[in-house]
Amino acid sequence: MISDAAATDLLHEMVAIPSPSGGEQKLAEFLVNRLPELGFSARTDEVGNLIADIGTGTGPTIMLLSHLDTVDRPIPVYRDQHAIHGRGSVDAKGPLAAMICAAARHPDFAGRIRVIGAVEEEWLARGGHHIAETLAPPDRLVIGEPSGWSSVVLGYKGKIDLTYRIEQEPTHSTNPQAKASELAVLFWQRLLTTLGPELDHGSFQKPAATLRAITATPELAELDVDCRVPPGFDFDSFSAALQGFAGPGELNIIRYIPAARAPRGNPVARSLSAAIRREGGTPARPSKPAPPT
Numbered sequence: 001m002i003s004d005a006a007a008t009d010l011l012h013e014m015v016a017i018p019s020p021s022g023g024e025q026k027l028a029e030f031l032v033n034r035l036p037e038l039g040f041s042a043r044t045d046e047v048g049n050l051i052a053d054i055g056t057g058t059g060p061t062i063m064l065l066s067h068l069d070t071v072d073r074p075i076p077v078y079r080d081q082h083a084i085h086g087r088g089s090v091d092a093k094g095p096l097a098a099m100i101c102a103a104a105r106h107p108d109f110a111g112r113i114r115v116i117g118a119v120e121e122e123w124l125a126r127g128g129h130h131i132a133e134t135l136a137p138p139d140r141l142v143i144g145e146p147s148g149w150s151s152v153v154l155g156y157k158g159k160i161d162l163t164y165r166i167e168q169e170p171t172h173s174t175n176p177q178a179k180a181s182e183l184a185v186l187f188w189q190r191l192l193t194t195l196g197p198e199l200d201h202g203s204f205q206k207p208a209a210t211l212r213a214i215t216a217t218p219e220l221a222e223l224d225v226d227c228r229v230p231p232g233f234d235f236d237s238f239s240a241a242l243q244g245f246a247g248p249g250e251l252n253i254i255r256y257i258p259a260a261r262a263p264r265g266n267p268v269a270r271s272l273s274a275a276i277r278r279e280g281g282t283p284a285r286p287s288k289p290a291p292p293t
């Protein structure tokens with residue numbers, strides 16, 4: 001059994017270990033060494049994911065999955081009487097620590113509680129994809145992402161990551177020939193039009209896109225785009241349209257993850273909602289506009 005004070009200490013230690021995407025090794029090693037003290041068997045896999053198991057192993061498997069990495073923008077780590085401050089304290093070392101501590105309080109679980117700390121979630125979710133490809137599907141799955149302690153998120157928008165690159169011959173600025181920078185802007189505008197007339201990052205039912213990065217000169221332009229799409233989105237038609245107006249540019253669709261939504265009567269959602277009520281909360285069951293990346 002881990003006390004509330006020890007759980008808080010664990011989170012503080014985790015937050016104090018920098019773990020930007022691609023640099024999670026020290027945090028993973030810390031947890032592999034610490035978690036056996038709490039009753040877990042712990043290891044890392046081929047890509048660096050933390051895998052920690054507890055329970056009798058003779059029943060169903062419940063997977064509690066969060067991620068080790070953070071964005072690479074450090075902020076000071078400190079603790080006061082109300083909170084722990086630091087990169088990852090919310091997204092998502094807080095959820096991961098909560099999952100570790102919850103599992104540690106049930107060492108005699110009739111089955112297996114498997115806690116996963118995935119790597120590179122903030123990039124292209126290499127760790128999560130590796131888990132899906134290499135481990136048997138659990139009987140139940142809970143994903144730890146920040147959503148408010150009294151919320152049980154039922155769905156996530158789908159995600160399309162893509163890049164666009166175009167080169168043009170050098171020419172004078174007054175030459176009417178289209179410049180690479182102009183063609184890249186035109187591609188972005190057409191992409192938005194193709195997504196639909198109503199774009200809204202705040203709505204689960206509407207698509208949206210973010211231009212994450214752009215570099216452009218008259219000779220060379222590159223775009224990095226993140227699209228979020230609702231259930232039922234016609235990815236094949238969207239992809240074909242992009243290919244159609246990519247022109248001489250190079251379009252690279254890096255990945256597509258369809259939207260997902262669990263039914264309101266899902267047994268995991270019911271159990272989490274009941275636990276929130278026991279703690280005096282009123283459970284909300286939203287669908288998040290942004291998916292786990």
